[in-house]
Amino acid sequence: MLPIHAVLEPLKAVLAAGNTAVLAAPPGAGKTTVVPLALLDQAWLGEGKILVLEPRRIAARAAADRMASTLGETAGGTVGYRTRLQSRIGPKTRIEVITEGVFTRMILDDPGLEGVGAVLFDEFHERSLDADLGLALARETQGVLREDLRLLVMSATLDVAGVSRLLDGAPVIEAEGRAYPVETRYLGRNPAERFEEAMARACLTALGEETGSVLAFLPGQGEIHRVARLVSERLRLPNVDVVPLYGGLDRAEQDRAIEPAAAGRRKLVLATSVAETSLTIDGVRVVLDGGLSRVPRFEPSSGLTRLATVRVSRSS
Structure with missing residues (x-):
C-alpha cells in the first residue's frame, strides 16, 4: 500500500x-x-x-x-x-x-x-x-x-x-512517509575533475556495488551523451543497458528508458529533470544527482530568456 x-x-x-x-x-x-x-x-x-x-x-x-x-x-x-x-x-x-x-x-x-x-x-x-x-x-x-x-x-x-x-x-x-526506506549519501568531488568524468565514475561505482538499475540526473542532453560515452567505454558489466531520457527523444526511446529492464538485465538511465516528478522507472535501486540543473533565466538587458546551468542545493 x-x-x-x-x-x-x-x-x-x-x-x-x-x-x-x-x-x-x-x-x-x-x-x-x-x-x-x-x-x-x-x-x-x-x-x-x-x-x-x-x-x-x-x-x-x-x-x-x-x-x-x-x-x-x-x-x-x-x-x-x-x-x-x-x-x-x-x-x-x-x-x-x-x-x-x-x-x-x-x-x-x-x-x-x-x-x-x-x-x-x-x-x-x-x-x-x-x-x-x-x-x-x-x-x-x-x-x-x-x-x-x-x-x-x-x-x-x-x-x-x-x-x-x-x-x-x-x-x-x-500524506506522511515514503513507500520505501531511502538512504542518502553525499559524495565528495575533486575540483580538478570534469563534471562528466565525476558522474561517469559515480555511475560505474553504483553499478558495481549495488544491484538493480541506476537513475542518474544530469543538466542537459549534451552532458547525457558525454557521460553515456564515458560509461560505455569503461563498463565491464555485459548485462547493463545505458539509455538516455530527455524531452527531445522520440516516444519509442522514452518508452525504452521508462519500461522495466529485460529479464536478466539492468539499466543505467541518464536523465534530465523530466524524470524528477510524476515518472516511475521500475527496478531503480540507486539514484544519482550531479547537483547541477539547467533552468530558464530572463535577461532584462536582452529581453530574452536563456537556459542557465545552476547548482542544486542539498535541501532540494
Whole structure:
C-alpha cells in the first residue's frame, strides 16, 4: 500500500464538503496515479471528467499509461492524455491527463469547462507561468461560472500554508512517509575533475556495488551523451543497458528508458529533470544527482530568456 492510500478518505470528505483542497505528499507516495482513480466514483463528480495537469509531456503520457494499466486498459479508454503533439482520448474517457499549456488553451476556449467536474494541478511546486495562469483562470471559473467545479492542488514539496491562503483557506491534506526506506549519501568531488568524468565514475561505482538499475540526473542532453560515452567505454558489466531520457527523444526511446529492464538485465538511465516528478522507472535501486540543473533565466538587458546551468542545493 502506498502512503497516499492513508489519506484518500479524508481527501474525499474534504472535496465532498467543499470545492477546493491542497494535497501535500512526498515523491513516490502515489498521488499522481492513485488520487484521480480514487475520485472517479464520487457523487459530486457524476458523469463529469477529471483533468490532471502535468508540467511535461512525458509525465502526462506516463501517468495516463500507468493509470490505464491499473484498470487493465490502454490509454484512450477510461484514462487518456492530451499534449501539444499527441492525443489519445476516446468517447469513454473520464480522466484526461494534460499538460499545463493545453489546459490554458482549453479554459480560454471554454471558460465554463463544460463536462469537467474536477481539475487536479499535479507537481504544483514546480511553479510555471502556465500552471499559475491555469490556476488563476480555474479559480475565476469556479467563482463566477462553476461553483461545483472541484480544484485540487497537489505537490511533493510546497509551502502548503501559503497555497491554502491563496485559495481562501482551502483545507490541507498531508500524506506522511515514503513507500520505501531511502538512504542518502553525499559524495565528495575533486575540483580538478570534469563534471562528466565525476558522474561517469559515480555511475560505474553504483553499478558495481549495488544491484538493480541506476537513475542518474544530469543538466542537459549534451552532458547525457558525454557521460553515456564515458560509461560505455569503461563498463565491464555485459548485462547493463545505458539509455538516455530527455524531452527531445522520440516516444519509442522514452518508452525504452521508462519500461522495466529485460529479464536478466539492468539499466543505467541518464536523465534530465523530466524524470524528477510524476515518472516511475521500475527496478531503480540507486539514484544519482550531479547537483547541477539547467533552468530558464530572463535577461532584462536582452529581453530574452536563456537556459542557465545552476547548482542544486542539498535541501532540494
